Amino acid sequence: MKTALNISSENKQSVSILKEFKEMTKMGLALSVVFSTLAGYVLAVPDIRSINYMTIIALAVGGYCMVGASNVYNQIIERDLDAKMNRTANRPIASGRVKPTPAFILAVVLTLLGIGILYAINPKTAMFGAISIFLYTSVYTPLKTITPLSVFVGAFPGAIPFMLGWVAETNNFGIEAGTLFLIQFFWQFPHFWAIGWFLFDDYKRGGFSMLPTGKKDNKTLTQIILYTIWLIIVSIFPVFNVTGRLYLTPIAAGLVLLAGIWMLTAAVKLYKQRTDKAARALMLVSVTYISLIQIIYVLDKILR
Numbered sequence: 001m002k003t004a005l006n007i008s009s010e011n012k013q014s015v016s017i018l019k020e021f022k023e024m025t026k027m028g029l030a031l032s033v034v035f036s037t038l039a040g041y042v043l044a045v046p047d048i049r050s051i052n053y054m055t056i057i058a059l060a061v062g063g064y065c066m067v068g069a070s071n072v073y074n075q076i077i078e079r080d081l082d083a084k085m086n087r088t089a090n091r092p093i094a095s096g097r098v099k100p101t102p103a104f105i106l107a108v109v110l111t112l113l114g115i116g117i118l119y120a121i122n123p124k125t126a127m128f129g130a131i132s133i134f135l136y137t138s139v140y141t142p143l144k145t146i147t148p149l150s151v152f153v154g155a156f157p158g159a160i161p162f163m164l165g166w167v168a169e170t171n172n173f174g175i176e177a178g179t180l181f182l183i184q185f186f187w188q189f190p191h192f193w194a195i196g197w198f199l200f201d202d203y204k205r206g207g208f209s210m211l212p213t214g215k216k217d218n219k220t221l222t223q224i225i226l227y228t229i230w231l232i233i234v235s236i237f238p239v240f241n242v243t244g245r246l247y248l249t250p251i252a253a254g255l256v257l258l259a260g261i262w263m264l265t266a267a268v269k270l271y272k273q274r275t276d277k278a279a280r281a282l283m284l285v286s287v288t289y290i291s292l293i294q295i296i297y298v299l300d301k302i303l304r
Helices: 002-024 027-044 053-077 100-121 123-143 150-170 175-198 200-206 218-240 250-273 276-303
Strands: none
Touching (some): 002 027, 002 053, 002 100, 100 123, 150 175
């Protein structure tokens, strides 16, 4: 009986550790970032049959480590502010379930492991991964309580994953990787400003200023629409055959355009209604949009 109880206790402890790890590294977000990176890699390979599955695995594991490390560092730095907000008060570090020291050790291990794995692919991939962690942790995170420009700064590390896969395959940052970077760069503004809109009061409790004007006003809504338009333009740009090896067929570009119009419609709806419900809807549409167009890009390459 004692042995059975001990085993049961150990199992519960293992489940608890895994749960805290998932929350600290934001597993859902991290996996979506890994998906973006792998999509970029598939777009870069000359032929689908030439995919190196060891590189795929290394990108997935290394990418997860880098994103996970950034999220753990972020939660260590913001633990006191997270404790003030309903959305984040129950996070492992903010709630006190995980102490800052073991969390920091985890972040360092993930950083070293991630950089090492990405370096094994090629040095440029590791460099961009390291830049992503540095900007997210040392620039974006501190700026969140100082200026709304933090979203602009945060858009740089947030835009790296899609192009990182291209760099992993080619060991080069050119027009193709730059285009993938711009797609995810412009996408982040309507996405995060929508979140900033419906979580405005909660962010205010934590001292964060996430909207471009610092207020829920027409200027913020106008910028959401403008950045959505820029996103649509950049997303269909490869159809004009001016982005090197990165190309979209007219049919694929049409599908990407329709997805963009769907997102723009949600942005316009928010402008008209000015409600938290409309902002939440835009956020959900934006999450679907970025994954959807990445799938379209990849399928277009495979079926071409």
